[in-house]
Amino acid sequence: MAQSSTLGDKVYRTILFAAATSILLIVAAVFYMMVQSSIPTLQRFGIGFLWASEWNPSQELFGALPFIYGTVVSSILALLIAVPISLGIAIFLVEQAPKKIAKPIAFMIELLAAIPSVVYGLWGIFVLAPFIRTYLGPVLQDNLGFLPFFQGRLTGIGMLTGGIILAIMITPIITAVVRDVLEAVPNTQREAALALGATKWETTMIVLGNAASGIAGAVVLGLGRAVGETMAVTMVIGNSPQITASLFEPAYTIASVLAANFADATDELYLSALIEMALVLFLVTVVINGLAKLLIMSVAGRANASKHT
Amino acid sequence: MAEAATVHSKRRITNLVMTSLTAICAVFATSVLLIIIGFIAYQGISSLSWEFLTDTPKPVGEGGGIGNAIVGSAMMTLLAAAIGLPIGIAAGVYLAEFGKNWYGNTIRFIADTLIGVPSIIIGIFIYTVVVMPMGRQSGLAGGLALAIIMIPIVARTTEEMINLVPNSMREGALALGAPQWRVSWNIVLPAATSGIATGAMLAIARITGETAPLLFTALNSRFYNFYYDQPMSSLTVQIYNFATGPFEVEHAMAWAATLLLVGFILVINIVVRYLTRKKY
Numbered sequence: 001m002a003q004s005s006t007l008g009d010k011v012y013r014t015i016l017f018a019a020a021t022s023i024l025l026i027v028a029a030v031f032y033m034m035v036q037s038s039i040p041t042l043q044r045f046g047i048g049f050l051w052a053s054e055w056n057p058s059q060e061l062f063g064a065l066p067f068i069y070g071t072v073v074s075s076i077l078a079l080l081i082a083v084p085i086s087l088g089i090a091i092f093l094v095e096q097a098p099k100k101i102a103k104p105i106a107f108m109i110e111l112l113a114a115i116p117s118v119v120y121g122l123w124g125i126f127v128l129a130p131f132i133r134t135y136l137g138p139v140l141q142d143n144l145g146f147l148p149f150f151q152g153r154l155t156g157i158g159m160l161t162g163g164i165i166l167a168i169m170i171t172p173i174i175t176a177v178v179r180d181v182l183e184a185v186p187n188t189q190r191e192a193a194l195a196l197g198a199t200k201w202e203t204t205m206i207v208l209g210n211a212a213s214g215i216a217g218a219v220v221l222g223l224g225r226a227v228g229e230t231m232a233v234t235m236v237i238g239n240s241p242q243i244t245a246s247l248f249e250p251a252y253t254i255a256s257v258l259a260a261n262f263a264d265a266t267d268e269l270y271l272s273a274l275i276e277m278a279l280v281l282f283l284v285t286v287v288i289n290g291l292a293k294l295l296i297m298s299v300a301g302r303a304n305a306s307k308h309t
Numbered sequence: 310m311a312e313a314a315t316v317h318s319k320r321r322i323t324n325l326v327m328t329s330l331t332a333i334c335a336v337f338a339t340s341v342l343l344i345i346i347g348f349i350a351y352q353g354i355s356s357l358s359w360e361f362l363t364d365t366p367k368p369v370g371e372g373g374g375i376g377n378a379i380v381g382s383a384m385m386t387l388l389a390a391a392i393g394l395p396i397g398i399a400a401g402v403y404l405a406e407f408g409k410n411w412y413g414n415t416i417r418f419i420a421d422t423l424i425g426v427p428s429i430i431i432g433i434f435i436y437t438v439v440v441m442p443m444g445r446q447s448g449l450a451g452g453l454a455l456a457i458i459m460i461p462i463v464a465r466t467t468e469e470m471i472n473l474v475p476n477s478m479r480e481g482a483l484a485l486g487a488p489q490w491r492v493s494w495n496i497v498l499p500a501a502t503s504g505i506a507t508g509a510m511l512a513i514a515r516i517t518g519e520t521a522p523l524l525f526t527a528l529n530s531r532f533y534n535f536y537y538d539q540p541m542s543s544l545t546v547q548i549y550n551f552a553t554g555p556f557e558v559e560h561a562m563a564w565a566a567t568l569l570l571v572g573f574i575l576v577i578n579i580v581v582r583y584l585t586r587k588k589y
Contacts, residue, residue, distance in 0.1 A: 022396055088335070109339065199323070201323060286422050
């Protein structure tokens with residue numbers, strides 16, 4: 001009897017162990033295959049691949065800089081828009097709104113995260129891009145046209161549109177994490193501040209101060225999403241490997257060059273150049289997500305940190 | 310005295326302005342959702358028809374539909390669920406039951422890492438290990454890519470749901486002499502089933518909306534295809550192709566296909582929310 005039960009335990013445990021280990025093996029295999037496939041470009045261009053700015057596959061000129069630039073700028077743009085709005089929503093939901101209002105609003109914002117990327121892309125092409133071309137763009141040009149960011153031809157497709165779409169897409173995730181972080185701040189802090197005569201907003205500022213590292217984690221997590229977001233950006237950013245200060249001009253990100261060109265890359269060196277960029281993207285997202293997890297864990301505890309990554 | 314009064318009113322005005330601004334942020338975000346869904350419904354509904362739902366894509370001007378894309382999406386999602394759910398759930402049970410040690414922490418960290426990896430990278434991985442050796446794109450490759458995306462998500466939600474099962478149930482069964490695997494399989498898992506099922510539904514909704522990992526693994530097809538070893542069409546890739554195409558007719562079809570896709574995903578999300586409403 002005892003014999004069979006230990007045998008059963010062993011079998012059961014081994015099966016579960018194998019399943020859990022498969023996750024480890026998948027990540028190891030992804031990493032190995034990408035390093036393996038980028039060897040041709042690694043050998044040919046070395047580390048300089050990352051800051052070479054020429055991209056012309058037909059002449060075997062491969063430089064990743066325009067894509068790195070596009071990824072960085074579009075992600076920063078997205079954070080600039082999304083972080084204040086997400087903070088505002090989270091503060092409203094946790095600190096101000098009564099539960100009856102907060103619950104449905106929180107759910108609707110979660111639904112934003114459920115909408116697929118390609119749908120944001122479709123909406124971006126046919127609703128957001130025309131809106132930027134006819135309304136937002138001219139207003140920015142008239143008032144801030146002296147800045148290099150708002151010069152150049154205005155087609156509606158470009159860096160700005162990509163940044164705004166990304167902002168909409170990362171707002172739900174930043175909001176959700178900030179909400180958890182704020183909810184983890186003990187109520188005694190709020191009561192103490194209010195008892196000393198602080199206004200509601202002053203109390204909120206104190207709460208925010210105590211949740212600062214968790215909020216930083218939420219922002220970093222949002223950055224991780226923005227950097228890896230693919231379809232929506234590919235559809236609205238214009239897919240042109242150039243480095244320009246103008247936000248109206250088309251640009252390219254690492255993820256979008258993979259989506260748009262991978263299928264056409266028949267030549268070995270071309271394919272290898274794309275996969276090396278994928279490797280860079282992979283490593284960057286791993287580091288960003290790890291950092292976000294550490295920051296969120298420091299405030300909201302283990303359970304919450306794992307919920308969102 | 311007067312100075313104190315102005316300081317006080319300044320604080321009150323700041324309070325009022327900032328609290329209203331946060332409310333405006335919330336209203337703004339919810340209206341973005343409503344605008345997006347409104348546009349999809351308004352633009353999509355006019356092109357929906359029986360022919361659209363059952364036909365295959367045709368040259369521009371001859372009508373056509375997305376029947377093959379619906380079948381392709383369903384087949385690849387099914388394959389992904391058949392592979393991803395058992396592995397993901399088993400991994401989640403491992404993390405909850407035996408994972409309170411360094412190895413469990415490592416797997417947990419790696420799973421979270423995999424969740425954060427952009428899905429296009431999974432597509433490239435499958436391209437190198439399935440598409441290149443096979444020599445062609447296939448529904449099998451697409452389904453495998455979706456399965457990989459699904460496994461860590463299902464594992465983490467399963468772990469969370471099992472952790473919700475009260476320890477007293479475990480202790481009771483163990484005290485009666487049941488072996489550990491019996492306790493886990495016959496006592497703990499049944500108690501967590503509804504939670505695991507909702508997690509699985511959300512994961513299925515998530516992979517149905519994936520485009521990037523299918524672009525060069527499943528590719529696309531203009532015909533009905535019921536074989537996993539051939540290139541396969543999907544709703545998402547079809548939407549991408551329609552949306553980036555030059556013709557008005559294609560754009561209309563993109564909106565209609567989107568209505569179908571988003572409708573499916575939102576219904577799953579709302580149903581899951583309804584079913585789990587008591588727990589939150």
